[in-house]
Amino acid sequence: MQRRDFIARLGLMAGGAVVASRTTSGAEAPGGAPAKDGDAKAAAGKILEPAREIPVVAQADVVVVGAGPAGVAAAIGAARAGASTILVERYNCLGGLWTGGLVLPLLATHGTGPDGKRKQVIAGIGGEMAAKLAKMKMAIHEIDPVVDPEAAKYAMEVMVQEAGIQVLYHCWAGNAVVKDGVIEALLLESKSGRVAVAPKVVVDCTGDGDVLAWSGEAFENMRYHIGLVHRLGNVDRIDKNKPGYKKMPIGNATPLKSVNWVNMNGEKNQDGLDLFALAKLQQKYRIAIWEQVEKIRATPGHEEVFLLEVAPQLGVRMSRILDGQYRLTFEDSMSHKAFDDAIGVSGAWTSVEHGGRKVGAGERPAWQIPYRSLVPKKTRNLLVAGRCFCFDKALVEDARVIGTCMVTGHGAGVAAAVAVKAGSSVQDADVAKIRATLLQQKAYLG
Amino acid sequence: MSRLTDSSRPVRWASLAVACLLAAPLPLGVWAGMHLHFSPFLALQTFLSRAPLSWFALPAVLVLLPVIRRERWFCQNLCPTGALCDAVSACRKRPRSWERFPPIHKTLLVAALAFAACGAPILAMLDPMALFHAAWSPAHLGWTVAAVLSATGLLLVLSISLLWPRLWCLRLCPLGGLQALAAELNRALQRRSAAVAAEAAKPGLEINAIPAPGRPADCVAGKAFLGRRSLLVVIAGVTGGLILRRAAERRAPAVLRPPGALSEDRFATTCCRCGNCMRACPTRILKPAVDFEDPFGLLAPGVRFSPGHCLPSCNACGHACPTGAIVAFEVEEKGRLFIGTAEIRLDECLLVQGRECNRCVASCGYRAVDVSGGLFESRPEIDASRCVGCGACEVACPTGAIRIRPFGPMVPEAGGKGHRPPVAGRQG
Numbered sequence: 001m002q003r004r005d006f007i008a009r010l011g012l013m014a015g016g017a018v019v020a021s022r023t024t025s026g027a028e029a030p031g032g033a034p035a036k037d038g039d040a041k042a043a044a045g046k047i048l049e050p051a052r053e054i055p056v057v058a059q060a061d062v063v064v065v066g067a068g069p070a071g072v073a074a075a076i077g078a079a080r081a082g083a084s085t086i087l088v089e090r091y092n093c094l095g096g097l098w099t100g101g102l103v104l105p106l107l108a109t110h111g112t113g114p115d116g117k118r119k120q121v122i123a124g125i126g127g128e129m130a131a132k133l134a135k136m137k138m139a140i141h142e143i144d145p146v147v148d149p150e151a152a153k154y155a156m157e158v159m160v161q162e163a164g165i166q167v168l169y170h171c172w173a174g175n176a177v178v179k180d181g182v183i184e185a186l187l188l189e190s191k192s193g194r195v196a197v198a199p200k201v202v203v204d205c206t207g208d209g210d211v212l213a214w215s216g217e218a219f220e221n222m223r224y225h226i227g228l229v230h231r232l233g234n235v236d237r238i239d240k241n242k243p244g245y246k247k248m249p250i251g252n253a254t255p256l257k258s259v260n261w262v263n264m265n266g267e268k269n270q271d272g273l274d275l276f277a278l279a280k281l282q283q284k285y286r287i288a289i290w291e292q293v294e295k296i297r298a299t300p301g302h303e304e305v306f307l308l309e310v311a312p313q314l315g316v317r318m319s320r321i322l323d324g325q326y327r328l329t330f331e332d333s334m335s336h337k338a339f340d341d342a343i344g345v346s347g348a349w350t351s352v353e354h355g356g357r358k359v360g361a362g363e364r365p366a367w368q369i370p371y372r373s374l375v376p377k378k379t380r381n382l383l384v385a386g387r388c389f390c391f392d393k394a395l396v397e398d399a400r401v402i403g404t405c406m407v408t409g410h411g412a413g414v415a416a417a418v419a420v421k422a423g424s425s426v427q428d429a430d431v432a433k434i435r436a437t438l439l440q441q442k443a444y445l446g
Numbered sequence: 447m448s449r450l451t452d453s454s455r456p457v458r459w460a461s462l463a464v465a466c467l468l469a470a471p472l473p474l475g476v477w478a479g480m481h482l483h484f485s486p487f488l489a490l491q492t493f494l495s496r497a498p499l500s501w502f503a504l505p506a507v508l509v510l511l512p513v514i515r516r517e518r519w520f521c522q523n524l525c526p527t528g529a530l531c532d533a534v535s536a537c538r539k540r541p542r543s544w545e546r547f548p549p550i551h552k553t554l555l556v557a558a559l560a561f562a563a564c565g566a567p568i569l570a571m572l573d574p575m576a577l578f579h580a581a582w583s584p585a586h587l588g589w590t591v592a593a594v595l596s597a598t599g600l601l602l603v604l605s606i607s608l609l610w611p612r613l614w615c616l617r618l619c620p621l622g623g624l625q626a627l628a629a630e631l632n633r634a635l636q637r638r639s640a641a642v643a644a645e646a647a648k649p650g651l652e653i654n655a656i657p658a659p660g661r662p663a664d665c666v667a668g669k670a671f672l673g674r675r676s677l678l679v680v681i682a683g684v685t686g687g688l689i690l691r692r693a694a695e696r697r698a699p700a701v702l703r704p705p706g707a708l709s710e711d712r713f714a715t716t717c718c719r720c721g722n723c724m725r726a727c728p729t730r731i732l733k734p735a736v737d738f739e740d741p742f743g744l745l746a747p748g749v750r751f752s753p754g755h756c757l758p759s760c761n762a763c764g765h766a767c768p769t770g771a772i773v774a775f776e777v778e779e780k781g782r783l784f785i786g787t788a789e790i791r792l793d794e795c796l797l798v799q800g801r802e803c804n805r806c807v808a809s810c811g812y813r814a815v816d817v818s819g820g821l822f823e824s825r826p827e828i829d830a831s832r833c834v835g836c837g838a839c840e841v842a843c844p845t846g847a848i849r850i851r852p853f854g855p856m857v858p859e860a861g862g863k864g865h866r867p868p869v870a871g872r873q874g
Contacts, residue, residue, distance in 0.1 A: 252799075262800055263800045264824075266821060267821075268817055288821045289821075351805065351844040352842060353809045353838055353842035355729075355754075357841065358753050358754075
């Protein structure tokens with residue numbers, strides 16, 4: 001890999017080893033052999049990072065990495081269950097792809113029960129958020145609502161502050177220190193330099209499953225299409241009567257009548273973990289979006305339309321999937337399968353073909369998510385929530401969406417708090433207690 | 447004349463029960479209607495029509511062996527329609543004689559074989575077993591027009607049996623005619639050896655009123671039959687068959703046929719309308735076509751992707767087909783057995799509307815759908831060389847934007863198996 005080699009040398013020349021350590025940290029055991037002489041050395045395209053002391057700047061019962069829909073639900077769930085909680089976020093807002101990625105629809109809110117009735121299944125903290133946004137008139141549609149991103153950021157910020165969670169914005173979790181199957185510390189890159197936080201239990205809500213990879217858990221890296229969403233302003237000022245008017249792809253409505261969000265399917269079969277690929281896509285999309293909006297503006301009737309915002313976050317739909325204690329299958333999701341350790345229920349947002357037959361979105365069963373599908377095989381204080389929990393790829397369209405992330409996040413957060421309180425490993429956590437606490441927090445368990 | 451409902455024939459009632467089980471709406475898969483593979487009448491026509499013959503024709507050949515030695519062995523033991531006819535005939539107190547009728551069954555047989563030799567074995571639908579199976583259609587499809595029409599064949603036969611007991615079995619049924627002819631040929635061979643001739647002249651035991659070999663009336667009819675008349679029938683049959691083929695070739699119905707079906711002109715005239723494929727289909731997407739503008743294709747199976755699709759892992763219809771109208775294909779061949787091709791109305795496609803969807807891509811078992819277009823003009827695209835028209839995408843599409851459409855006139859692939867689109871993407 002000449003490219004990587006070049007980057008490593010560049011890093012050396014600059015005297016910084018951050019980039020190179022990130023590219024190799026996934027492959028090496030955390031806390032691997034320290035350099036003997038304390039100098040960074042280039043050898044076979046890799047360097048050894050010099051050993052150094054990292055200050056432990058904070059301790060908490062539960063550390064949640066990633067403040068997307070899963071992370072926020074996990075942190076609030078854990079905090080409300082009485083655990084001291086830290087929430088680590090690399091950007092400046094809560095909501096992850098939902099808000100920062102402008103993927104505005106809260107999908108999979110509804111599912112059909114065994115009685116054949118369709119009902120809302122996203123309850124608990126996710127349901128609370130949805131209700132809050134609906135009350136603020138910042139959500140449209142009752143089923144699978146589309147929300148306003150700034151309103152969602154605000155609503156979540158209020159909930160997080162009320163729950164007494166310490167949020168570490170502008171912090172990028174870079175590695176985990178693991179000893180005997182226990183994560184002893186998480187290393188964060190921050191404006192204060194590299195720092196460590198000491199968790200009792202970690203909830204991996206990175207979406208990409210970064211923590212589970214650092215912990216040595218098995219995973220699969222699923223390649224999928226990566227897009228970049230943008231929003232258009234003044235869509236209510238399009239003059240359809242103007243001579244030469246032509247219908248243009250201007251996306252879909254948001255709660256603000258002058259604003260549309262425009263989805264992008266994007267390049268397919270992309271590796272969401274490849275820094276070069278991500279950078280390249282970002283560059284390509286930035287140009288493409290501007291030029292697309294220019295094309296729209298040049299179309300008669302669309303003169304007033306403008307590019308309001310390109311999402312700050314690239315739309316990586318899938319990457320790592322945990323190889324956990326139970327792999328939830330598509331079949332499970334279609335058969336009203338009941339789990340003794342269900343920590344939540346998610347719904348379905350699109351029709352599928354099942355057993356050679358069409359099952360419409362409105363008829364699809366609500367599906368229970370077992371606690372075991374969030375639990376890794378080895379690490380004793382790690383739970384995984386969000387799109388990287390353990391499921392079969394056939395279920396991807398329903399497992400990766402905002403609603404499901406909220407459900408798995410809430411379940412993992414509460415489970416983490418319960419495990420901390422009982423001093424048990426996540427594998428031995430008291431499932432009955434977890435479910436009871438979730439029910440107290442108004443989660444729906446089927 | 448002894449009663450036919452005689453309890454001395456347990457084999458017959460057992461085989462009727464088995465036939466009912468095989469025809470009933472049970473999830474039998476390939477075994478649905480297995481009985482039909484025992485019909486030598488169908489097997490012979492399949493052979494003559496040069497439709498691909500599979501190993502499933504073997505039972506029919508095996509059945510022929512005892513038939514040559516004992517005429518009507520098949521009717522008396524295996525034929526479910528025969529059993530029903532006899533049961534109905536027994537209801538009539540004063541039976542009318544069937545003997546005054548000419549042996550139309552042999553005429554029908556010769557005509558059927560002549561048709562088959564022209565590649566249009568359309569008289570296969572007179573096979574009593576096919577009629578029996580078709581009569582179960584309402585149980586599978588509900589009381590639809592097609593199902594009722596499918597069932598009329600057996601009802602007619604039973605009505606005939608009620609008016610003139612045993613007339614169908616002994617004078618009309620072409621499968622009976624085949625057996626009569628086989629026995630006659632056998633006797634003719636036997637007569638050549640003088641020693642056997644004397645024995646053969648003795649009248650046999652009358653079992654269940656179906657005449658034993660050597661009955662005088664039959665012999666007389668047989669002699670007359672093998673003469674001038676049979677030649678006329680063959681000429682008429684061949685002429686009719688050729689006209690039928692030409693007429694069938696000229697039509698291009700907008701209908702989807704099962705995978706592995708013969709080309710449309712031959713399919714419509716080869717299918718015996720037994721309905722086996724429809725009951726073998728696990729997703730129940732095969733339905734009898736009722737398009738009165740296309741009489742040739744009437745009641746032949748058409749594919750309707752509602753609510754299911756053709757599973758990539760299934761080859762039940764091909765193996766259930768007794769006539770080779772649907773070739774007995776292997777699962778591995780499905781990638782080149784074209785039903786039709788997918789057509790997407792892009793204005794209804796969620797992806798084109800900028801919504802999140804990839805159901806067609808995910809559902810395709812043949813990797814024939816892919817997303818193409820620029821970043822803002824993403825749209826699903828069908829690879830016509832890979833799309834076999836299995837209907838998975840049509841079923842999966844949330845907005846119903848995808849329809850499988852038939853190709854135009856089918857071009858049979860070399861070897862007679864499957865179709866290829868004449869020109870990829872051409873409107874049919």
